[in-house]
Amino acid sequence: AKSNGKNRYQFYDKKMTELAFERTTLESNLRKAIQNEEFEVYFQPKIDARVDKVIGLEALIRWNHPELGLIPPVKFIPFAENIGLIIEIDRWMMREAAAQVLLWKKENIVCGKLSINVSAKQLEDDNYVEFLSQKINDIGIDPKDLEIEITEGLIMKHSLHVTSTLNAIRELGISISVDDFGTGYSSLSYLKRLPIDKLKIDRSFVKDLPHDKDDIAIVKTIIALANNLSLELIAEGVETKEQRDFLLSEGCHNIQGYFYSKPLKVNECREFLLNYM
Ligand code: C2E
Ligand code: CA
Ligand code: CA
Ligand code: CA
Numbered sequence: 001a002k003s004n005g006k007n008r009y010q011f012y013d014k015k016m017t018e019l020a021f022e023r024t025t026l027e028s029n030l031r032k033a034i035q036n037e038e039f040e041v042y043f044q045p046k047i048d049a050r051v052d053k054v055i056g057l058e059a060l061i062r063w064n065h066p067e068l069g070l071i072p073p074v075k076f077i078p079f080a081e082n083i084g085l086i087i088e089i090d091r092w093m094m095r096e097a098a099a100q101v102l103l104w105k106k107e108n109i110v111c112g113k114l115s116i117n118v119s120a121k122q123l124e125d126d127n128y129v130e131f132l133s134q135k136i137n138d139i140g141i142d143p144k145d146l147e148i149e150i151t152e153g154l155i156m157k158h159s160l161h162v163t164s165t166l167n168a169i170r171e172l173g174i175s176i177s178v179d180d181f182g183t184g185y186s187s188l189s190y191l192k193r194l195p196i197d198k199l200k201i202d203r204s205f206v207k208d209l210p211h212d213k214d215d216i217a218i219v220k221t222i223i224a225l226a227n228n229l230s231l232e233l234i235a236e237g238v239e240t241k242e243q244r245d246f247l248l249s250e251g252c253h254n255i256q257g258y259f260y261s262k263p264l265k266v267n268e269c270r271e272f273l274l275n276y277m
């Protein structure tokens with residue numbers, strides 16, 4: 001069974017490479033995917049480890065390709081960004097994820113804040129804030145229940161336009177989290193300039209906790225930074241009890257990662273949420 005799985009992987013990888021080679025094929029495949037509803041929202045729970053409660057869900061996209069099967073976002077998001085299709089995809093995600101979370105809230109299922117990943121292209125789009133405020137109204141979700149995750153690289157690269165967009169998003173009542181914190185450029189000055197609510201400690205600093213001395217120092221420093229700037233904090237990619245216990249004892253109590261749950265399909269996530277109430 002193992003070698004079979006490996007072969008399938010190689011086949012899949014080869015297929016993907018062929019697809020990527022033929023950009024027009026991938027592009028038309030992606031366009032069709034939107035029309036044919038081949039995308040699916042997965043949700044990964046975020047947990048307050050002090051009390052073992054769900055504080056939020058991160059929406060993560062999956063592509064169910066009719067022939068190639070499940071395609072992870074790293075295989076198509078960068079391409080979708082290049083050809084500008086990411087705007088449509090991210091808008092679809094936002095609508096779909098928010099509508100689902102609202103359904104759960106109507107069932108009185110506690111799911112906390114919904115986090116959406118927003119690409120640079122989306123944030124540069126002049127109509128994005130208008131889209132957001134319209135969707136919030138259409139769907140009827142409370143903006144206090146919404147958070148966007150933006151990467152540090154994006155902030156540094158697009159600082160001028162991004163500032164006004166982020167301010168407008170914040171004015172809508174949506175909170176803003178810096179994803180992959182610590183992996184972008186070294187300047188921290190944007191933390192002063194921009195309306196940031198939360199830092200997400202990147203998985204690369206969590207991976208070798210609590211053994212790697214450098215990672216220990218970096219994580220402790222980020223925790224102190226967040227505390228001193230009154231920013232919320234979460235760690236991603238937490239896979240082991242050791243990592244969780246270390247982060248909790250150092251004061252980072254919000255945890256996301258396989259230790260609690262991998263990203264889940266809608267019905268799996270509902271079960272998870274019910275178990276955590
Ligand atoms: P990200 O935002 O940093 O998301 C975290 C990634 O780490 C996810 O991969 C998640 O499945 C994975 N992960 C979560 N917990 C663990 C863990 O404990 N261990 C390990 N090894 N991995 C963990 P995924 O779902 O493949 O997404 C990859 C990236 O694709 C995301 O990174 C995000 O940048 C992007 N992405 C996903 N969905 C969307 C979307 O709807 N829109 C945009 N623009 N980007 C998206
Ligand atoms: Ca993210
Ligand atoms: Ca991340
Ligand atoms: Ca990361």
